[in-house]
Amino acid sequence: MKIEDEIKQSAFKNEYQKAYINLLFTSGYLQQAQAALFKPFxxxxxxxxxxxxxxxxxxxxxxxxxxxxxxxxxxxxxxxxxxxxxxxxxxxxxxxxxxxxxxxxxxxxxxxxxxxxxxxMEGGKGIGITNLTEDEATQLNTLLDKIRD
Amino acid sequence: MKIEDEIKQSAFKNEYQKAYINLLFTSGYLQQAQAALFKPFxxxxxxxxxxxxxxxxxxxxxxxxxxxxxxxxxxxxxxxxxxxxxxxxxxxxxxxxxxxxxxxxxxxxxxxxxxxxxxxMEGGKGIGITNLTEDEATQLNTLLDKIRD
DNA sequence: GTACATTAAATGTATGTACATATATTTGCA
DNA sequence: TGCAAATATATGTACATACATTTAATGTAC
Missing domain, CATH: 1.10.10.10 (Winged helix-like DNA-binding domain superfamily/Winged helix DNA-binding domain)
Incomplete structure (x- = not known):
C-alpha cells in the first residue's frame, strides 16, 4: 500500500520527506509483524x-x-x-x-x-521483505547503506 | 557504511535477510539522529x-x-x-x-x-536521507511500498 | 425505556530505550 | 607501592510501547 494511504497524509514536501517517513513506517510495520510471530514463544x-x-x-x-x-x-x-x-x-x-x-x-x-x-522464522521470511525480487533486495541494501554514509 | 561492518556480522543467509536487518538498523539510525536534533527542544x-x-x-x-x-x-x-x-x-x-x-x-x-x-529540521533533512539523489528516494519509496503490500 | 453491546479514553503492568550515575575491579603511571 | 583513570556492569529515572482491563457515555434492540 502506498505510504500516503497508510498514514492518511495526502502530500509530502518532497520525495525525501516521503522516503524518510516511509522508512520509519515500514520498519515499524516489520517489527510489529515479527513481534506477533514471536509472541507464542x-x-x-x-x-x-x-x-x-x-x-x-x-x-x-x-x-x-x-x-x-x-x-x-x-x-x-x-x-x-x-x-x-x-x-x-x-x-x-x-x-x-x-x-x-x-x-x-x-x-x-x-x-x-x-x-x-x-x-x-528469522530474517523476516514470509513477512514482507520477500515481496521483493532478489534484485530489488540488493537495490534496497545499496540505498540503505548510502543513507548511513 | 556497509551493513556487514556496522553490526560486525560477516555473512547473511541471503539478500532478503540482509535487507531486513538493514532496514531495521537504518530506521534505528535515523531515529537516533532525529532524537538528538530534538533534544534541545x-x-x-x-x-x-x-x-x-x-x-x-x-x-x-x-x-x-x-x-x-x-x-x-x-x-x-x-x-x-x-x-x-x-x-x-x-x-x-x-x-x-x-x-x-x-x-x-x-x-x-x-x-x-x-x-x-x-x-x-523535519523530514530528516540533513540527516542521511539526502545522501540519496531524488531518483533514488523515489526508488526507495517504491521498494518500501512493495514490502508492505 | 431498560438491557446489552459498542465506543472513547484512561489506567495497569511488563518490557524496552535513552541517558545519567553508582559500584567494583583492573590498569597504568608517578 | 599507591592512587588516579579507565573499564565492566548494574541501577535509577523518565519516557514510550504493547497489550489487557476498566470506566464512562452512547447507541441499539427488544
Whole structure:
C-alpha cells in the first residue's frame, strides 16, 4: 500500500520527506509483524537477538560488552535484557574468574532448544521483505547503506 | 557504511535477510539522529508527531481517536503522550460537550511557537536521507511500498 | 425505556530505550 | 607501592510501547 494511504497524509514536501517517513513506517510495520510471530514463544525481539548472539558464541560465553557490541541497537540495556532471559532460564550468568568485573553469559540447553523451534522464522521470511525480487533486495541494501554514509 | 561492518556480522543467509536487518538498523539510525536534533527542544519524536497532527487540524480540535488514526505507530498510547504535552502546556485537553466520551485536544500558542522553531529540521533533512539523489528516494519509496503490500 | 453491546479514553503492568550515575575491579603511571 | 583513570556492569529515572482491563457515555434492540 502506498505510504500516503497508510498514514492518511495526502502530500509530502518532497520525495525525501516521503522516503524518510516511509522508512520509519515500514520498519515499524516489520517489527510489529515479527513481534506477533514471536509472541507464542514468549520472547521479545531484543531478547531473541541476544539469544542468537549467544548461540553464535556457544559453547564459549559472552560478556555483556560483547553483547552490546553485536546488538543492532547499541544504546539499549543489555544487562536488563539478560535479567529477563536469566529469569526464564534461557541463559546463565556468572562472574568471570579471570576478570571479576566481567560476567560470563551462556545460553542454556533450554535456550538452544527454544531457538531451534524458532529457526525458520528469522530474517523476516514470509513477512514482507520477500515481496521483493532478489534484485530489488540488493537495490534496497545499496540505498540503505548510502543513507548511513 | 556497509551493513556487514556496522553490526560486525560477516555473512547473511541471503539478500532478503540482509535487507531486513538493514532496514531495521537504518530506521534505528535515523531515529537516533532525529532524537538528538530534538533534544534541545525537550520534545520526543512521538510528542513532536502529535503536535504536527494538531497543527494540521488547528484551529479545529482533535480527538484521541483521530490522533491514533494519524500516528505512524497505531499501537502507541496517545493518551499518555498527550499527558506529557499537556504538562508542558503545549496542548490543552477538555471534554467535548457533544459527545462526552471524547476529548478535544488543541495545540496552544506555545505549542505552535515551538513547532515554528523546529520547522526545517523535519523530514530528516540533513540527516542521511539526502545522501540519496531524488531518483533514488523515489526508488526507495517504491521498494518500501512493495514490502508492505 | 431498560438491557446489552459498542465506543472513547484512561489506567495497569511488563518490557524496552535513552541517558545519567553508582559500584567494583583492573590498569597504568608517578 | 599507591592512587588516579579507565573499564565492566548494574541501577535509577523518565519516557514510550504493547497489550489487557476498566470506566464512562452512547447507541441499539427488544
Amino acid at each position: 514468549s520472547v521479545t525481539l531484543p531478547q531473541y537477538n541476544i539469544l542468537r548472539i549467544l548461540r553464535g558464541q556457544h559453547p564459549k560465553p559472552a560478556t555483556i560488552s560483547l553483547l552490546i557490541d553485536r546488538m543492532l541497537d547499541k544504546t539499549s540495556n543489555a544487562s536488563r535484557i539478560v535479567d529477563k532471559l536469566e529469569a526464564k532460564e534461557l541463559v546463565t550468568r556468572k562472574q568471570c574468574p579471570a576478570d571479576r568485573r566481567t560476567v560470563d553469559v551462556l545460553i542454556t540447553d533450554k535456550g538452544l532448544e527454544l531457538l531451534k523451534q524458532m529457526d525458520g | 525537550s520534545v520526543t519524536l512521538p510528542q513532536y508527531n502529535i503536535l504536527r497532527i494538531l497543527r494540521g487540524q488547528h484551529p479545529k480540535p482533535a480527538t484521541i481517536s483521530l490522533l491514533i488514526d494519524r500516528m505512524l505507530d497505531k499501537t502507541s498510547n496517545a493518551s499518555r503522550i498527550v499527558d506529557k504535552l499537556e504538562a508542558k502546556e503545549l496542548v490543552t485537553r477538555k471534554q467535548c460537550p457533544a459527545d462526552r466520551r471524547t476529548v478535544d485536544v488543541l495545540i496552544t500558542d506555545k505549542g505552535l511557537e515551538l513547532l515554528k522553531q523546529m520547522d526545517g
